[in-house]
Amino acid sequence: MNIPHISFNHNKSEQAELEVIPLSRLYLTDINSHNPQLPHRVSFFILICIDQGEGKHMVDFKTVNFSPGSLIFVQPEQVHAFDFSAQPQGHIVLFTQKFLDRVHANMRLPNYTPTHLNQQHTALLMLDTENHSRINTFINEMCHEIKHAASDPLIVMYLFSTLALMLHRLRPQSRHDNLSTGQSIKLGDFFSLLQAHFLTTRDANWYANKLNITYKTLNIICKLSTGLTAKNMIDAFTLIEMKRRLVIANLSTQKLAYDFGFDDVSNFVKYFKKHVGSTPSQFQKQYKIPVL
8 A cells, every 4th residue: 555645735725825724623524535644745844733632743754752832844745644542632734835935935934944854853843831822823823814704815924934933943953044045046956956866866976067066065055954965965865765665655675776776686775774774675564554
């Protein structure tokens, strides 16, 4: 059974690219398309704010423990799974890159960089009582504005921008304000190239040449944005994709080795085990999706 790939449902949201829903809707409503508690890949950003309840949330095969005051961040193309065993309460904010682009065009907003590629990154942020209350205020205000009979998308954007800037301040490990505009553009171009060509090359020099910059310059940009070298970033992205395909497509080790350009299966297994700590087949068994 493959992991579902969930796209943003534009029909549900009058704001078109942003939706705010109660967390309980996911377990109190019958969802025929997929079970949110099983691993699924999303094509949009998710911010999960926990008000009540405890449990575990899986993001790209890493488990974080949540409790009241927890914020969980999920980026596009990440694989994640909910835990509703304790019926947690809170809100989920879903938004697309297109929505972010609109906000960027109208007001100041921090950049969303691929920090999740760094092993030190965590999807979890714990809020104290004051900040939890303030974050909830802005989430609730977005809900009210979206439902308002004369809803103004610009007001929603201002509320979202305020929320994003507050979270930016609360996550100092994810702040990369020292990236210039030019560096931010190059980072975005590099990440797009990486997404398009990771199956065919893991050579950082090749990517630097495509970007018309030196390897040294690419390294500086990557270190400023993720704390990783360009090569580390390429390997991290590649390994995440290997993990996803092992589980998502249930590919064999031999097929995966071929897809990623390894000369023989043993070299692929060595590469995977060196970085992950288990063989591809062991990892695959660990995250095997149960048959419903």
